[in-house]
Amino acid sequence: MNYYSTNGKAPIADLQKAVVKGLAEDRGLYMPEEIKILPKVFFDNIQDMSFQQIAYNVASAFFGEDVDLDALQDIVYDTLSFDCPVVKVKDDIYSLELFHGPTLAFKDVGARFMARLLRYFTSQTSQTSQSSQSSLINVLVATSGDTGSAVANGFLGVEGIHVYVLYPKGKVSPIQECQFTTLGKNITAIEVDGVFDDCQALVKNAFMDEELNNHMKLTSANSINVARFLPQAFYYFNAYARMKALGKAENLVMCVPSGNFGNICSALFGHAMGLPVKRFIAANNANDIVYKYLQTGQYEPKASVQTLANAMDVGDPSNFARIINLYSQNNKLTDVATHHRITNLISGATYSDDQIREIMRQCYADTGYILDPHGACGYQALADGLQEGETGVFCETAHPAKFKEKVDEILGIDVEIPERLAAFMKGEKQSVPMTKHFEDFKRYLMQ
Numbered sequence: 401m402n403y404y405s406t407n408g409k410a411p412i413a414d415l416q417k418a419v420v421k422g423l424a425e426d427r428g429l430y431m432p433e434e435i436k437i438l439p440k441v442f443f444d445n446i447q448d449m450s451f452q453q454i455a456y457n458v459a460s461a462f463f464g465e466d467v468d469l470d471a472l473q474d475i476v477y478d479t480l481s482f483d484c485p486v487v488k489v490k491d492d493i494y495s496l497e498l499f500h501g502p503t504l505a506f507k508d509v510g511a512r513f514m515a516r517l518l519r520y521f522t523s524q525t526s527q528t529s530q531s532s533q534s535s536l537i538n539v540l541v542a543t544s545g546d547t548g549s550a551v552a553n554g555f556l557g558v559e560g561i562h563v564y565v566l567y568p569k570g571k572v573s574p575i576q577e578c579q580f581t582t583l584g585k586n587i588t589a590i591e592v593d594g595v596f597d598d599c600q601a602l603v604k605n606a607f608m609d610e611e612l613n614n615h616m617k618l619t620s621a622n623s624i625n626v627a628r629f630l631p632q633a634f635y636y637f638n639a640y641a642r643m644k645a646l647g648k649a650e651n652l653v654m655c656v657p658s659g660n661f662g663n664i665c666s667a668l669f670g671h672a673m674g675l676p677v678k679r680f681i682a683a684n685n686a687n688d689i690v691y692k693y694l695q696t697g698q699y700e701p702k703a704s705v706q707t708l709a710n711a712m713d714v715g716d717p718s719n720f721a722r723i724i725n726l727y728s729q730n731n732k733l734t735d736v737a738t739h740h741r742i743t744n745l746i747s748g749a750t751y752s753d754d755q756i757r758e759i760m761r762q763c764y765a766d767t768g769y770i771l772d773p774h775g776a777c778g779y780q781a782l783a784d785g786l787q788e789g790e791t792g793v794f795c796e797t798a799h800p801a802k803f804k805e806k807v808d809e810i811l812g813i814d815v816e817i818p819e820r821l822a823a824f825m826k827g828e829k830q831s832v833p834m835t836k837h838f839e840d841f842k843r844y845l846m847q
């Protein structure tokens with residue numbers, strides 16, 4: 401399968417190039433040239449299949465032409481060594497718990513899948529290449545918290561790949577910091593004396609520096625990477641299967657708390673592959689750029705504001721370009737026609753921090769279910785928007801213990817920290833101190 405750029409000015413790429421490059425030459429996002437519709441028999445039997453079996457079917461449709469099928473099956477099964485249950489919260493509202501991965505983040509699936517796919521490609525190349533040049537791939541990732549832990553853990557111990565996680569000193573939560581500074585092996589944490597934007601600037605400068613790129617192979621594990629975002633579609637097919645097993649798959653509404661819009665975008669790809677979902681809701685916090693687009697047809701990015709649901713604090717969601725491209729049929733339709741197609745399928749919701757607190761309290765009091773601030777937006781969008789005869793599934797995108805300080809304070813409880821998370825906190829922190837000046841970072845990488 402080939403991949404084209406949403407900006408339409410870059411050469412077509414094969415899967416390997418799209419994964420290694422991340423972003424196309426014209427700064428556009430890669431899109432698969434074809435979205436295969438899955439056969440009826442798959443949907444007829446889906447309720448009897450495991451998460452892994454379902455995911456393998458979906459993965460074959462995306463990657464089956466480019467990856468040996470046995471290897472693809474290993475990649476999928478190895479990626480999904482955890483569960484993705486749906487839990488009834490109240491009436492017709494169900495929580496799709498995406499937080500059972502190693503770092504309790506839904507980003508674990510994309511990060512693990514990408515690591516294994518890259519490993520597959522590098523092992524292919526090293527078998528065929530005569531060159532003795534090091535095939536070690538260096539992954540650079542800047543993080544304000546969650547992405548760093550998912551990527552670091554996803555790539556941990558993967559041969560042939562070294563990961564550098566750049567994070568702003570003193571600006572990530574203690575739990576998050578432990579998740580990427582205590583791992584060792586092929587993971588190096590770089591503690592930058594600066595803010596998140598400084599970390600991002602260091603990474604961007606590194607990709608543009610010719611001397612550095614001649615010296616070592618650099619790759620980004622950014623969330624726009626096709627190998628990180630497409631596998632998230634597995635979640636939605638699994639959700640449908642579990643709801644079908646409960647006899648609740650008719651008139652299904654799926655609601656996704658959204659920041660960069662990668663997760664919901666993967667759900668929309670699922671829909672394009674035939675997943676029987678009636679409609680989608682994109683839930684925003686106070687960063688309501690897409691909400692406003694859905695209301696008005698005008699897309700006006702702006703600086704993000706800080707909220708309780710900080711993984712959704714995005715002022716110019718990068719994957720929005722993919723959604724536009726999907727529904728404009730690669731820019732063949734007018735803006736008005738595209739907006740019309742999008743609003744026929746997707747509606748929006750937006751919640752302030754005060755509302756998020758109230759939602760969490762109300763849901764806990766009514767049902768005993770502990771929402772995290774991100775999931776709270778999803779839950780309430782269904783509570784507010786579900787119509788007669790519809791059943792809703794919202795993504796609970798993070799385990800509440802990941803935002804323990806906030807959740808404890810808002811609900812007046814003591815959220816239990818799962819064993820897996822606690823284990824990270826026992827490890828010894830190791831990081832490389834770094835200034836925010838590119839010359840220092842470059843000198844470090846060159847030696």
Ligand SMILES: *Cc1c(COP(=O)(O)O)cnc(C)c1O
Pocket residue numbers: 505506507546657658659660661662663664711712774797798
């Ligand atoms: C990353 C993240 C989101 C936002 O997902 P997008 O794919 O960027 O829309 C929501 N909630 C949590 C907890 C996250 O980590």
